[in-house]
Amino acid sequence: MTAKGKPVAATPLAxxxxxxxxxxxxxxxxxxxxxxxxxxxxTLTQKYNLGVSSATIRNEMAELEAGGxxxxxxxxxxxxxxxxxxxxxxxxxxxxxxxxxxxxKRIRDExxxxxxxxxxxxxxxxxxxxxxxxxxxxMIAPSRETQTFRHIQLIWLAERTGLAVLVTSLGVALQTHFxxxxxxxxxxxxxxxxxxxxSFGGRTMRELGDVEVIAVVRAAGFGDDLARxxxxxxxxxARSPEPIVASSGTQHLLDQPExxxxxxxxxxxxxxxxxxxLYDLVADSINDAGPTVxxxxxxxxxxxxxxxxxxxxxxxxxxxVGVLAIMGPRRMPYARxxxxxGGTAQSLNKLFDESERR
Amino acid sequence: MTAKGKPVAATPLAxxxxxxxxxxxxxxxxxxxxxxxxxxxxTLTQKYNLGVSSATIRNEMAELEAGGxxxxxxxxxxxxxxxxxxxxxxxxxxxxxxxxxxxxKRIRDExxxxxxxxxxxxxxxxxxxxxxxxxxxxMIAPSRETQTFRHIQLIWLAERTGLAVLVTSLGVALQTHFxxxxxxxxxxxxxxxxxxxxSFGGRTMRELGDVEVIAVVRAAGFGDDLARxxxxxxxxxARSPEPIVASSGTQHLLDQPExxxxxxxxxxxxxxxxxxxLYDLVADSINDAGPTVxxxxxxxxxxxxxxxxxxxxxxxxxxxVGVLAIMGPRRMPYARxxxxxGGTAQSLNKLFDESERR
DNA sequence: TTTAGCAGTCATGAGTCAGGAGTGCCAAGT
DNA sequence: ACTTGGCACTCCTGACTCATGACTGCTAAA
Numbered sequence: 001m002t003a004k005g006k007p008v009a010a011t012p013l014a015x016x017x018x019x020x021x022x023x024x025x026x027x028x029x030x031x032x033x034x035x036x037x038x039x040x041x042x043t044l045t046q047k048y049n050l051g052v053s054s055a056t057i058r059n060e061m062a063e064l065e066a067g068g069x070x071x072x073x074x075x076x077x078x079x080x081x082x083x084x085x086x087x088x089x090x091x092x093x094x095x096x097x098x099x100x101x102x103x104x105k106r107i108r109d110e111x112x113x114x115x116x117x118x119x120x121x122x123x124x125x126x127x128x129x130x131x132x133x134x135x136x137x138x139m140i141a142p143s144r145e146t147q148t149f150r151h152i153q154l155i156w157l158a159e160r161t162g163l164a165v166l167v168t169s170l171g172v173a174l175q176t177h178f179x180x181x182x183x184x185x186x187x188x189x190x191x192x193x194x195x196x197x198x199s200f201g202g203r204t205m206r207e208l209g210d211v212e213v214i215a216v217v218r219a220a221g222f223g224d225d226l227a228r229x230x231x232x233x234x235x236x237x238a239r240s241p242e243p244i245v246a247s248s249g250t251q252h253l254l255d256q257p258e259x260x261x262x263x264x265x266x267x268x269x270x271x272x273x274x275x276x277x278l279y280d281l282v283a284d285s286i287n288d289a290g291p292t293v294x295x296x297x298x299x300x301x302x303x304x305x306x307x308x309x310x311x312x313x314x315x316x317x318x319x320x321v322g323v324l325a326i327m328g329p330r331r332m333p334y335a336r337x338x339x340x341x342g343g344t345a346q347s348l349n350k351l352f353d354e355s356e357r358r
Numbered sequence: 359m360t361a362k363g364k365p366v367a368a369t370p371l372a373x374x375x376x377x378x379x380x381x382x383x384x385x386x387x388x389x390x391x392x393x394x395x396x397x398x399x400x401t402l403t404q405k406y407n408l409g410v411s412s413a414t415i416r417n418e419m420a421e422l423e424a425g426g427x428x429x430x431x432x433x434x435x436x437x438x439x440x441x442x443x444x445x446x447x448x449x450x451x452x453x454x455x456x457x458x459x460x461x462x463k464r465i466r467d468e469x470x471x472x473x474x475x476x477x478x479x480x481x482x483x484x485x486x487x488x489x490x491x492x493x494x495x496x497m498i499a500p501s502r503e504t505q506t507f508r509h510i511q512l513i514w515l516a517e518r519t520g521l522a523v524l525v526t527s528l529g530v531a532l533q534t535h536f537x538x539x540x541x542x543x544x545x546x547x548x549x550x551x552x553x554x555x556x557s558f559g560g561r562t563m564r565e566l567g568d569v570e571v572i573a574v575v576r577a578a579g580f581g582d583d584l585a586r587x588x589x590x591x592x593x594x595x596a597r598s599p600e601p602i603v604a605s606s607g608t609q610h611l612l613d614q615p616e617x618x619x620x621x622x623x624x625x626x627x628x629x630x631x632x633x634x635x636l637y638d639l640v641a642d643s644i645n646d647a648g649p650t651v652x653x654x655x656x657x658x659x660x661x662x663x664x665x666x667x668x669x670x671x672x673x674x675x676x677x678x679v680g681v682l683a684i685m686g687p688r689r690m691p692y693a694r695x696x697x698x699x700g701g702t703a704q705s706l707n708k709l710f711d712e713s714e715r716r
Numbered sequence: 717t718t719t720a721g722c723a724g725t726c727a728t729g730a731g732t733c734a735g736g737a738g739t740g741c742c743a744a745g746t
Numbered sequence: 747a748c749t750t751g752g753c754a755c756t757c758c759t760g761a762c763t764c765a766t767g768a769c770t771g772c773t774a775a776a
Contacts (some may be wrong), residue, residue, distance in 0.1 A: 040738050058739065076738050076757045117533065154673055155525065163531060165523045167513065173521060175475065175531040190548050217545045238759050250608075251631055254624045261618075266612045398769055413719050416770065434769045661720045719776075725769085732763080738756085745750075 017067075017088070024050070024060050025069055029081050033331050036257045038078030038225065043195075063206040083296040083330070086308070088333050090293050097335040100337040103132060107347050118142070118172045121351065123246050125324065129344055130249025133337055135328035138247035138278055140286070142170055142321035144238060145206045152200075154193045154230065156186035159351045168205060170316060174237040180229035182222065192230070192322040208238040244273045258306055258329045265304050272327075277301065282325045285311035291338040296330050308332055312341040316352040324348070375425075375446070376656035382408070383420050383427055387439050391689050392613045396436030415708075441654040444666070448651050448692050454692040457701040461490060465705050476530045478498070481604050483682065487702055490608025491695055493686035496605035496636055498644070500528055502596060503564045505713070507670045511589065512551045513683050514544035522591040526563060528674060528710065532595040538587035539582065548564055550588070553578045566596040603633045616687040619687065630685075635659065643669035649696040649703075654688050666690055670699040674710040681712040682706070 011079045017025065027048050030037045041057040044050065050057065061079055069085035070080075081089065099107075110128050111121075122141050123292050130137035147168035155163040160181060166174045200208065213234050217227035233349040250272060258264045271277045281299060285292055296305050308330045313320040324345055326337050384529065385406050386397045402408065408415065419437055422428045427443035430436075439447065449642040457465075468486050469479075480499050487495035505526035513521040518539060524532045557574050558566065571592050573584035610631060617623045629635045639657055643650055649670040654663050666688045671678040682703055684695050 038738090042738075055740095055752090056737095056748080058741095059749085062740075072739085074757060075740095076736090076755085078738065096707065108478060110771050121465075151513060153511055153523070155509060155511045155523065157509060157525065161521075163509075163525055163529075165511070165513065165521075165531060165533075167515065167521055171521075171535065173523060173531070173533040175523075177529065186552070245675070248631065251624060251627045254620055260620060261614060262618060266609060269609045269612065273606070396769090400769080411719050413721090414717085417718085420771075430770085431770095432726060433769090433771095436769065626740085717776100718761090720774095722771105722773090724771085727768090728766085730763100733761090735759085735761105737758085740753105740755085741763100742752090742754105744752105746748085 006080065016228075017056075017069075020052075021060055021064060022093055024057065025064055026068065026082070026089060028061075028079060029086065029089040029093070033265050033273065033333055035329060038073055038080050040078035043078065051316060081330075083298065085331060086295045086334070088239070090295070094335045097339045098338050102248050103340070104343060107344055117168055121348070122247075125344065125348060126246045126248040129326060129340065130247075130252070133249065133326045133340055134252045135326050135332065135337070136249045136253060136272060136274070137324070137326050139325065140243050140245055140279060140282060140323040142172075142173070142316065143167065143243055144172075145204070146316075146319055147172065147205050149200055149203045149205055149208055149238075152193055152196050152234075154189040154196075156184070156189045159183060159261060160230075164230070164237060166234075166237040170321075172343070176233040176237045178229040178233040180226045182226045183221070188222070192217060192220050192222065196230075196234075201259075205238050209235060238248040241268070243279055247272055247275075247277055252328075256329045256331075257343055258331065264306055268307065271301075271303060277303075281309060282311045283346060285323050285325070286313050286319045286320050288313055291342040292313070292325050293334055293338065296317050306330060308334075310334070310341050312336045312338075314345040314348045314352075316349070364398060364433065378410075378654045379418055379422055381438070381453055382415065383422055383443060384447060386419075386428065386437060387444065387447045389453075390438050391691055394689060396431055397439050398436035401436065407628075424616075431529070434551075436632050438585060439688075444653045444688060444692070447655075448653070452693050455697045457697050461698070462527060462701060464490070465702055469705050469709050473541055476518055476528055480625075483702065483706060484604045484606040486609070487682065487684060487698065488605075491607065491684045491686070492610045492613070493684050493690065493695070494605060494607045494630060495682070495684050496603055496630070497601055497683065498601050498637060498640060498681040500530075500674065501530070501601055502526065503562070504674075504677055504679045505530065505563050507558055507563055507566055507596075508600075510551055510554050510592075512547040513546045513553075514542070520547060520587075522595060524595040525594075528679075534578075534591040536587040536591040538584045538585045542580070542584065546580070550575060550578050550580065554588075554592075563596050571615070601637055603636055605630055605633075605636070610686075614687045616689065622664055626665065629659075629661060635661075636683075636685075640668060640669045643681050643683070644671050644678050649700040651692055651696065656704045663690060666692075668695045668699050670696075670703040672703040672706045674707070 022043070023349055027044060031039045031043065031047070041061060043055040044057050045052070045054045045153050060291065061070060065072060065079060069082060069088060070079040074079065101349055107128065110124065117227045118141070122139050126137045147170050149166070151167040152227050153165045155165060157163055160183070161177060161179050164176045164178060168174070195216055196213070200211055203211065211234070213231040214227040217230050218224070250269065253259045253268060259268065281301065288311065291310060293308060293310050294310045299305070299307065299309060306329060307327055310326045312324050314324055324341055382402070385402060389397045389401065393562065399419060402410045402415050403410070419428060423430060423437060425610070426440060427446060429440045431438065450518050465486065468482065474517050476499070484495045484497050505528050507524070508527055508646060509525040511523045512525060515521055518541070519535060519537050522534045522536060526532070553574055558569055561569065571589040572585040576582070577698070590714040608627065611617045613627060617626065639659065640665040646669065649668060651666060651668050653666045657663070657665065664687060665685055668684040672680050672682055672684050682699055684699055
């Protein structure tokens with residue numbers, strides 16, 4: 001078992017790939033991604049003109065297998081890429097793609113009509129990406145900690161209950177009900193809100209946990225009970241809940257030949273529904289620079305060695321706040337999905353930047 | 359194809375069931391639900407002491423089949439219940455169950471720690487029910503129309519943008535951003551909020567669509583542009599979005615022998631992910647009095663004739679606002695799931711009632 | 717009306733077999 | 747030193763057969 005997240009080296013003494021081997025490996029990956037069938041030497045010579053005979057290919061393939069780049073499901077079958085084979089392909093061999101103009105347009109259009117509620121954007125994005133990727137898409141939503149405090153408004157609901165609405169830099173409104181034993185008016189709460197805003201405006205949500213709310217409430221002339229209630233409302237809004245993960249596109253898994261086996265399918269579906277594992281899987285990726293791929297065992301989880309995940313962090317105001325991920329079988333069109341993930345993340349960044357300027 | 363939602367009559371001239379036939383039918387349903395295997399005459403005489411020989415059972419079973427209550431997958435197999443067989447079982451034969459005290463406790467405990475956010479409650483409920491039912495659970499969330507307006511607060515965010523937070527009787531806060539060209543202060547917005555609250559307090563959300571917001575804003579001394587912005591914020595908060603449907607427990611489907619077939623599984627998963635069909639499926643049930651069952655073809659959709667759905671409406675303040683549903687194969691423990699649905703709905707009702715009193 | 721017995725049906729799983737795709741290796745060719 | 751044609755070998759796949767067993771319907775006797 002390799003260390004979590006470490007790309008798998010082909011083998012301890014992996015021979016460097018000469019140009020022909022590299023081309024053969026790349027072609028095998030390409031063909032296998034397209035057909036889902038182990039690739040044989042004849043197929044290769046027939047469909048791609050390599051200029052050499054199938055026997056030569058066979059020799060090369062045997063060496064690639066010895067080097068750890070290919071595996072053979074059984075003796076009389078063709079070869080399929082190993083994790084290391086895919087890794088080499090992704091890192092050094094594949095032609096990076098960019099989004100087709102139709103797809104780029106589709107994404108732009110989608111965000112043009114986007115709701116301005118963060119939850120809506122998250123859900124819309126996973127749906128869109130799941131559909132375009134024909135795979136499972138999921139996202140880690142911005143944790144509250146990364147957002148900054150913009151505004152709080154205490155709303156008078158009844159004699160002894162109120163609602164605290166806290167607006168963050170991403171335009172998210174967090175709501176917390178609170179109860180207290182003091183009798184206050186709506187005006188009191190407004191006055192108090194103004195005080196809190198003046199005191200804490202611009203802080204990050206993280207800092208908000210350490211802030212002396214009680215003192216401010218008291219200074220505004222209110223009693224301890226209300227102070228405690230408001231403080232706890234503050235804290236519970238500032239506290240990061242379990243990171244929200246939306247997912248979409250599970251039905252595409254059923255189309256993949258590798259998941260015709262119900263046992264495999266079940267374990268994947270369970271992981272998706274549980275969310276926790278999903279989160280752990282991609283949480284690291286939040287510090288990546290752009291689209292990144294984790295292949296099979298690199299995911300560090302024995303349950304989903306059949307899968308690969310493309311992740312891309314998305315930013316808001318120069319700070320990375322979340323991750324968009326596409327999960328599918330290892331046999332996935334890496335270049336395309338990386339382009340899709342990258343493009344979507346960019347659109348998302350732009351959307352957030354615009355929403356900040358407002 | 360029968361009319362949507364109409365229980366299927368056994369056959370045009372369904373013979374009435376004498377006591378023995380009724381018992382045999384009930385036993386077959388019971389056995390089939392437990393084993394998922396077609397039930398033969400010998401199994402019946404061996405496992406349940408019917409006091410007659412298997413030959414007699416065979417005769418009775420042949421008559422039950424002629425009456426439309428049973429079907430035979432193939433000539434040399436046992437019998438399984440037809441939709442009509444299940445229907446008769448549910449309506450007249452089965453012993454109603456009630457929740458085991460552990461389960462009742464489990465549900466109560468779950469809600470004791472329930473968050474007060476509506477979304478959280480919905481999600482928590484589907485998760486709980488999906489798990490206890492070992493089937494798919496989903497819910498139609500309260501449509502906004504059924505809630506009443508309790509409070510609005512316009513929050514000043516920047517010179518020309520604001521956030522309208524609208525609190526409903528269920529304690530839900532709906533947020534809408536708005537933009538305008540007038541220069542207003544936070545105080546202005548507070549003043550305006552108070553006006554709006556005074557004017558519209560207590561109205562149902564449905565009525566809010568027809569309300570003369572513009573006039574009120576103008577009467578408060580603000581310009582047309584702000585009036586229009588506030589009105590549109592009002593409307594978009596009041597407008598029912600697509601009803602939110604949370605679902606949970608899809609992985610249980612994989613355990614059911616009837617969904618080992620990938621084609622069937624795919625179509626079910628698609629329906630669950632689409633949500634729209636799911637909504638149509640149970641929307642009618644909002645007017646039911648208690649737990650209700652739809653069996654196979656009764657669902658009115660050709661795609662899920664393999665499924666049954668147990669639904670129960672849940673109330674808030676004497677008005678039915680949503681539906682809780684459990685979906686699974688027709689071969690489901692109806693009595694148990696109806697008890698589970700009913701019990702959960704009751705706890706939910708109580709939770710809402712309490713939240714109103716606060 | 718019930719029951720025992722019996723012939724008939726049919727899904728299921730094991731076993732067999734031919735076909736074919738693909739390999740590895742060797743020896744000859746360039 | 748590569749490359750290539752050829753050939754023997756492996757092993758998956760799908761079709762086919764066949765015995766087994768679960769179950770039925772029917773008949774005739776109780």
